[in-house]
Amino acid sequence: DGRLYIIHKAYIGVDFRAYGFGARVIKIFDTTLRDGEQMPGVALSNEEKLQIALALDEAGVDMIEAGFAAVSKDEQIAIRQIAKEVYRADVVSLARMSKSDVDAAVSADVDMVHVFIATSDIHLKYKLGISREEALRRVEEVVSYAKSYGVKVLFSAEDATRSDLEFLARVYKTAIEAGADEINVPDTVGIMTPSRMAYLIRFLRERLPPVPMHIHCHDDFGMAVANTITAIENGADVAQVVVNNFGERAGNAALEEVVAALHFLLGMRTNVKLEKLYELSQLVSKLFGVPVPPNKAVVGENAFSHEAGIHVHGVLNNPFTYEPMRPEDVGNKRRIVLGKHSGRHAVEWALKNMGINPSEDLVEYVLNTVKELAVKKVKIDESILKEIVTTYITAKSR
Numbered sequence: 290d291g292r293l294y295i296i297h298k299a300y301i302g303v304d305f306r307a308y309g310f311g312a313r314v315i316k317i318f319d320t321t322l323r324d325g326e327q328m329p330g331v332a333l334s335n336e337e338k339l340q341i342a343l344a345l346d347e348a349g350v351d352m353i354e355a356g357f358a359a360v361s362k363d364e365q366i367a368i369r370q371i372a373k374e375v376y377r378a379d380v381v382s383l384a385r386m387s388k389s390d391v392d393a394a395v396s397a398d399v400d401m402v403h404v405f406i407a408t409s410d411i412h413l414k415y416k417l418g419i420s421r422e423e424a425l426r427r428v429e430e431v432v433s434y435a436k437s438y439g440v441k442v443l444f445s446a447e448d449a450t451r452s453d454l455e456f457l458a459r460v461y462k463t464a465i466e467a468g469a470d471e472i473n474v475p476d477t478v479g480i481m482t483p484s485r486m487a488y489l490i491r492f493l494r495e496r497l498p499p500v501p502m503h504i505h506c507h508d509d510f511g512m513a514v515a516n517t518i519t520a521i522e523n524g525a526d527v528a529q530v531v532v533n534n535f536g537e538r539a540g541n542a543a544l545e546e547v548v549a550a551l552h553f554l555l556g557m558r559t560n561v562k563l564e565k566l567y568e569l570s571q572l573v574s575k576l577f578g579v580p581v582p583p584n585k586a587v588v589g590e591n592a593f594s595h596e597a598g599i600h601v602h603g604v605l606n607n608p609f610t611y612e613p614m615r616p617e618d619v620g621n622k623r624r625i626v627l628g629k630h631s632g633r634h635a636v637e638w639a640l641k642n643m644g645i646n647p648s649e650d651l652v653e654y655v656l657n658t659v660k661e662l663a664v665k666k667v668k669i670d671e672s673i674l675k676e677i678v679t680t681y682i683t684a685k686s687r
């Protein structure tokens with residue numbers, strides 16, 4: 290891509306975690322294999338699903354939504370296999386508010402059944418064709434049915450954020466009274482803003498018994514992570530996320546961004562091993578067949594890349610000048626890129642990295658040549674850099 294990547298491993302700086310807010314532990318519910326797989330064009334084999342589930346377990350997520358058992362026999366087999374092989378996380382299957390869906394989920398041997406029903410008037414009228422009272426009746430009936438199996442039950446009010454607030458609180462209360470162990474607040478079409486999310490979570494917290502509350506945000510307006518973090522700051526306990534922000538339409542809140550923000554910006558803890566984030570992102574990208582955008586926060590190739598002269602100078606002196614966290618802490622790498630915007634410091638550093646102690650004249654020559662080549666979109670790699678140096682030496686020795 291016309292640039293030379295050089296890995297810089299040195300580190301000097303401030304530990305941002307010192308600015309933490311306290312030691313609250315937030316649980317991570319990963320739905321890469323369910324909501325993530327609903328991404329248009331993506332279909333994982335059972336083998337691939339298992340591979341991702343094991344990587345998620347290894348990374349330390351607390352709950353893995355492995356799929357939607359009622360979808361097909363094959364999906365049920367995949368979930369059962371995951372439930373058998375995952376040893377740390379709780380394995381979850383989604384189920385509509387129906388007894389047969391619950392039966393399918395339970396037959397997959399999951400630890401938790403995640404039942405959902407829409408609660409907004411638009412969904413009740415145009416999708417389910419039922420009244421609010423009928424929705425309440427189904428919640429009572431199916432949640433208590435699921436609970437009778439002895440599994441954990443998570444209840445979601447789909448489209449919660451577009452539902453009448455008093456009705457929404459009644460639905461959650463009904464689910465809790467029927468035996469739901471945990472509840473989820475989905476922003477199904479991603480229409481929340483942080484301030485509205487803060488209000489909603491406080492509103493529900495004040496009215497409901499203190500069961501663990503999940504937050505599930507979609508990214509239609511690019512606010513899924515901000516809304517998730519705000520919900521947690523205001524009383525939610527569990528973040529529902531998808532690796533790489535994959536998922537339906539604009540995707541779900543990104544696992545790696547939520548975990549890093551909780552850790553580095555708020556000083557909250559999760560059980561996720563931060564240093565596994567990059568490798569997890571790469572695996573999911575490969576198996577989904579969807580590339581990670583280079584500018585993706587935390588796990589993108591450019592998340593810790595520096596080309597502009599002023600930035601490179603700062604970063605080479607102290608990485609925290611232009612990095613809010615250390616790349617190695619999230620399994621990523623710092624890259625000093627030589628290109629159109631490079632300055633003398635980057636060139637000097639790159640040459641020293643190649644074992645050359647450059648004169649000022651050589652630095653000047655290499656810098657000018659790199660800039661000329663970069664604007665012509667010539668791919669500058671280490672061999673090109675060597676060629677430039679050789680040309681310079683040959684010209685000098687004449």
Ligand code: KIV
Nearest residue numbers: 405445447448475477
């Ligand atoms: O976005 C949503 O509402 C969902 C529910 C099924 C939890 O994915």
Ligand code: ZN
Nearest residue numbers: 324475477505
């Ligand atoms: Zn969703």
